Amino acid sequence: MNRKNQYALITGATSGIGYELAKLFAINGYDLVIVARNHEKLQTIADEFKQYGVHVIFISKNLFLEEEAYSLYAELKLNGISPAILVNNAGQGAYGKFCDTDIHKEIDIIKLNIISVLILTKLFLKDRLPQESGKILNLASTAGKVPGPWHSVYHGTKSFILSWSEAIREELKDTGITVTALLPGPTDTDFFNKAEMNDSKILEDKDSLASSGEVALDGYNALMNGDDKVISGLKNKLTVAMSNMSTDSMAAHRMAEMQKPANEK
Numbered sequence: 001m002n003r004k005n006q007y008a009l010i011t012g013a014t015s016g017i018g019y020e021l022a023k024l025f026a027i028n029g030y031d032l033v034i035v036a037r038n039h040e041k042l043q044t045i046a047d048e049f050k051q052y053g054v055h056v057i058f059i060s061k062n063l064f065l066e067e068e069a070y071s072l073y074a075e076l077k078l079n080g081i082s083p084a085i086l087v088n089n090a091g092q093g094a095y096g097k098f099c100d101t102d103i104h105k106e107i108d109i110i111k112l113n114i115i116s117v118l119i120l121t122k123l124f125l126k127d128r129l130p131q132e133s134g135k136i137l138n139l140a141s142t143a144g145k146v147p148g149p150w151h152s153v154y155h156g157t158k159s160f161i162l163s164w165s166e167a168i169r170e171e172l173k174d175t176g177i178t179v180t181a182l183l184p185g186p187t188d189t190d191f192f193n194k195a196e197m198n199d200s201k202i203l204e205d206k207d208s209l210a211s212s213g214e215v216a217l218d219g220y221n222a223l224m225n226g227d228d229k230v231i232s233g234l235k236n237k238l239t240v241a242m243s244n245m246s247t248d249s250m251a252a253h254r255m256a257e258m259q260k261p262a263n264e265k
Contacts, residue, residue, distance in 0.1 A: 005031060006030055006031065006084045006085075007030065007031045007032065007033050007057075007081055007082075007083040007084060007085070008022070008025040008030045008031070008032055008033070008083060008084070008085040008086075008087060009033040009035070009076075009083035009085065009086050009087065009120075009124075010022045010025070010032065010033070010034055010035065010087040010089060011035045011036070011063060011087065011088055011089050011090035011116070011120070012035070012036060012089040012090030012091065013032075013034035013035060013036055013042070013045065013089070014034070014036040014038055014041040014042060014045055015041075016187070016212045017089060017139065017182075017184065017187065017212045017215050017216050017219070018036075018087070018089035018090065019045065019212070020212045020213045020215070020216030020217075021087055021089060021137075021216045021219060021220060022034050022045070022049065023049065023216075024216055024217065024220045025085070025220075026049040026052040026054050026056070027052055029052075029053075029054065030054060030084075030085065031054050031055040031056070031057075032046075032049060032054060032055070032056045032057065033057045033058075033059065033076065033081065033083060034046065034049075034056065034057070034058050034059075035058075035059050035060075035061050035063070035072060035090070036060065036061075036090070037060060037061070037062050037063075038060070039058075039060040042058035042059075042060055043058060045058070046058040057079075057081070059072060059075060063090050063111075063112050063116040064108045064111050064112050064116075065111070066111060066115050066116065066119060068116075069115075069116040069119040069120055069123075070119060070123070072120070073119075073120065073123040073124075073127075077127075082127050082128070082131070083124065083127075084128075084133065084134055084135065085134070085135045085136075085137070085223070086120060086121065086124045086134070086135070086136045086137070087136075087137045087139075088116075088117040088120060088121065088136070088137070088138045088139060088161075089137075089139045090112060090116070091109075091112060091113045091139055091154075091157070091158075092108075092109050092112055092113065092154075093109065093151055093153070093154035094106055094109055094151075094153060094154065095150060095151055095259075096150065097149075097150065098152050098153070101153075106153045109153055109154065109157065110153065110157060113154070113157035113158070113161070114157050114160055114161065117138065117161065118164075121136060121138075121168070124136065125172075125177065128177055129175060129177070131176075132175060132176035132177075133176045133177065134176070134177040134178075135177070135178050135180070135223055135224075135226075136165075136177065136178070136179045136180065137180050137181075137182060137219055137220075137222075137223045138161055138165045138179065138180070138181050138182070139161070139182055139184075139219075140158050140161045140162040140165060140181040140182060140183050140229070141154075141155075141158040141161075141162075141183055141184060141185075142183050142184065142185045142231060143155045143158045143159075144157075144158030144159040144160075144161060144162040144163075144183065145159075145162070145183070146248075146251040146252070146254075146255050147248055147251060147252035147255060148252075148255050148259065149252055149255055149256035149259065149260070150256060150259040150260055150261075151259055155255075161181070162181050162183070162229070165179050165180075165181040165229070166179075166181065166228060166229070169228055178223075178226040179228075180219070180222050180223045180226070180227055180228065180229060180230070181228070181229040181230075182215070182218065182219035182222065182223075182229070182230055182232065183229060183230065183231045183232065184210060184215040184232045185210060185231075185232065186209050186210065187209055187210045187211070187212055187215050199261045199262055199263070210232060214232065215232045218230050218232040219232065
């Protein structure tokens, strides 16, 4: 299949799952629009991906700011680029008890994890609906399936993304546009460091963390198949199945035990 001039737009593309997804699109012949805050890192990664013979556009944007989400799409339109695929990958968390955490940081996380995703998806749909084609991959999380003590705002944002993704998928079912939610569990990325959660019990066994490459491949395949969602990894499928059989309070207690600081009894 000739994918020349078929662009995949990927946010948070300089590390972790976003980087691995961008690489998969490049290997499979898609041109790329990669987005992150760090201009130098984007430049380096763009040069790396060009080895696959694809065109790579890199745009530095701070998606904590809603105006930057709007300006990203305005720049694409100005250059005549209509991405065929949108990957809403950028996201962050904040670790700690809600009464102790920084509300300004949490509001920023809601802006990044939810508001920027809504804006980019709305603009993508307005662009793609007349063409009757397009694919959207939203990074949800197994965290969106259970309450998350010590990580409550992040879990809440991912619950929103999962519910909203399934809702708009139904709305779009006869349009030629598919929406897929990717639900990773704990994954070996820089996420925990940025969330200041290196003391969490969830990181005591780092060997149990999924690789970002495996998660990205699960997401890529589900997107290409037009699936509604994919839980990445057998262990995470079992965890979600267990939480589905528990009461919310039981699931919250289990998650609190997993996520609280390792030095707390």
